[in-house]
Amino acid sequence: MINNPIQSLAEAAANWHQLPLSDDISQATRRAILDWFATTLPGCVQPPAMLLAAACHSSRGNGKAVCYVDGSLGSARHAALINGTASHTVEFDDIFKDGGYHPGSPTIAAALAVAQDQEVSLEQLHRAVIAGYEVGCRISLAIQPSHYTYWHITSTVGTIGAAVAAAMLLKGDATIIANAIALATSFAGGHQQNLQGEGMAKAMHPGHAADAGILAAMAAAEGMTGSMDSLHAPKGYAAATSDSTGNWDAAFEGLGEWTPITRMTVKNHGCCGHIFPALDGLRILQSEHGFAVEDIHSIHIKGYGPTYNMCNRPAPKSAQEARFSIQYCIAAQFFLGGVRLSAFSESALAREDIRAFMPRVSVSEDAELAAAYPRKRMARINVTLNNGQTLNHFQQTRKGDPENPLTDAEMIAKYDELAGSVIAPETLVNLRHQILHSNNLPQEIALK
Template identity: 60%
Template sequence: MQNPLLKLADAAAEWSGREVPAEVAHDARRAVLDWFASLLPGAVEGPAVAMARAMASARGEGRAIAYADGNLGAPRHAALLNGVASHTAEFDDIFRDGGYHPGSPTISAALAVAQDEGADEDAFLRAVIGGYEVGCRVAMALQPSHYRNWHITGTVGTIGAAVSTAMLKGGDAATIAHAIAIATSFAGGHQENLQGEGQTKPLHSGHAADAGVLAGLAAAAGLTGSPDSLHAPHGYAAATGEDTGNWQAALEGLGDWTPISRMTYKNHGCCGHIFATLDALNVLRAEMPFAAGDVKRIEVQGYAATQSICDRMQVNSPRDARFSLQYCIGALLVLGRVRMAAFTPEALALPEIRAVMPRVTVAVDAGIAAAYPRRRMARVRVELTDGRVLERFQQTRKGDPDDPLSDAELAAKFDELAGAVLDPATVAPLREQILVAGDCLGALARPLALAGRN
């Protein structure tokens, strides 16, 4: 087997100089737009705001923007706070085949370093594409065993952030390889702080962005790591999973397709393991309308994570609600969709949503489980109080590469999330700069007046 770390480093280095196809450049802009949409709610409320206050004295010198406090500082500081903010509202992108959210750690790091370095937009977008290339493929190699105990966005995100940083520092393939190797020693974040109580999950992404910048800066300064860090018997895959990694799957199509063009953009503001169920219910309700009060029982069959992470009856916070399949079903039936309004204090207190939750059961279907992570399916059975039974086998998720959000749908998502925290007059011009006008780095190169900032 060829050394996968070196193969991936070569692939990232190629993105620094090769021609970027127009469609890939556009896909990178879509990723940046979606990242910023996901960041904005977390920049005015949640862990990033508290962290910005707590770490004010550690801001340091630099030109990178931390949107949670609107100040310029060192790239590591900005990457950390932006990584936390962009993983708070649970609206950030997904690489389905790796079960991984690359945008939050990777773009948070790439933007901070690009701003601090004074890089141009071309270099920034290339670094984002390269960071996604490596991080997403490493995630494929580690799944599914890694995810049983480790939060893959907090772990692999460190590697993606390191690659982007090394690229923006002008690193060649050797430098990028050392950045990957160093990052494997910094990568952490376990499942209990994803599945259990607390507010640590968004910090995983922030730490990944911060630690990835550190790894990239270290490699750019000439520090080295083991080239066997990913696949050796004592390397990262073996240390965090059951074997040394499925590198054949990870390297499949390298040079022919790139992960940033196969992203899932969230259509629902909750955990992605719930999406197929919500999509199935939307189809059933379109075919035969019913309301929350008409439901006697809903049975959901999915893959293991559907049950282990999202079978959650105790909902005391927005964070709990975003990971509760029962709550999200109730919210869909009562409110009509599961977006930001589903997680307000007013929504959490609605008795109509709470009344639905005990009627929902979750189980694992062996066939659906066998297709995970490349297929995210659900089998939904709805029994109504009038005796009707509705069934749907949902084989896709809206937003996945095989049923993608259009540019118009992605723009509408941005307008909804950004419109809640920005001056409405600034939303459309900002969106156009990022997605269409070819000035995404310029659009993000200044602090923004965020409503509700303390």
């Protein structure tokens, strides 16, 4: 049993100041940063990041951090707020599946902004990102799955992960990092209604988390303190946002043996990750049996809890709703060949053939699959053809999960597709090379 989670997490993070970086860890960190840019840059030319950049124009402040929406330089907090928002807009950001958490959007947004502003080395940036993932992902294990009932974990835990990464870059020791965590627990927010309902708040969640995390780190670095019991006490963060004071044995399992950044899911579809097993399984089923979309009478998906209660949206009206609609995403995969950026364009959302097919798709919760969540994300798929034939498939993994990872070539293809939609080919190649092979911090990028 861990006596004090905050102190133990802070010590684990501070150790990354000097722990050796194996080739596997370094490569995983470079992949995470490449994937962050892949999902962030397309979000820079869409609301809410563009609207937020305009709204916060007068509060940009002085600094050397890059706001990728407009290429301006300003304070680390300003850049992290806008970039973190952009990174969550097109729903391609990484996942720590065991905790149901997207660490990259808030953690890398905060770390990169502080690193640029402080002009630190690339190695220091990498160490900060690794530490931020270490703490955030392990906290997610302590409070999930009950935390997700009312809270958006990427917003809440993301604030803490961002605080750790920023504190590392401000040369914080374990005491400073512990106080940054404690302060961040009071800044962490973001509820499910703004995740599942209408409006633009969801994408702002990791942006706010990145900003608030930097604030906590800056305050701690100047000597401000927080309660060292704020994570696990009866009136602390875990108790307030989950059904217990935290499963800290689960959180610390394997500490020192593996680090979370090496166990990330890289998104292969531009929608909610709870839809992925159905999309992957249907692609396998179609390749095995060769049926066409016009041959399908109906499709039924059995999934775990969020597959049904978050993604059963038979009539989405907006791109945001469509990204959480299993009916829309399955239809889009059949008619468009994939669920990528173009699937959520106005023209795609208005397609009559996609809309006409959606009522053929239904979804329910399977008790066995629900019991295995969040460690396993699975789906049972039943396809009934017009000739009466029934096809079944059990999808036990998602393409992109640690058990079935994207190759480096597939990750680069994803980056080229997403980032290439908003930056010039030469810039695309140069940035990719810089992230994967150089020892320099990424800086300004000109959007098309």
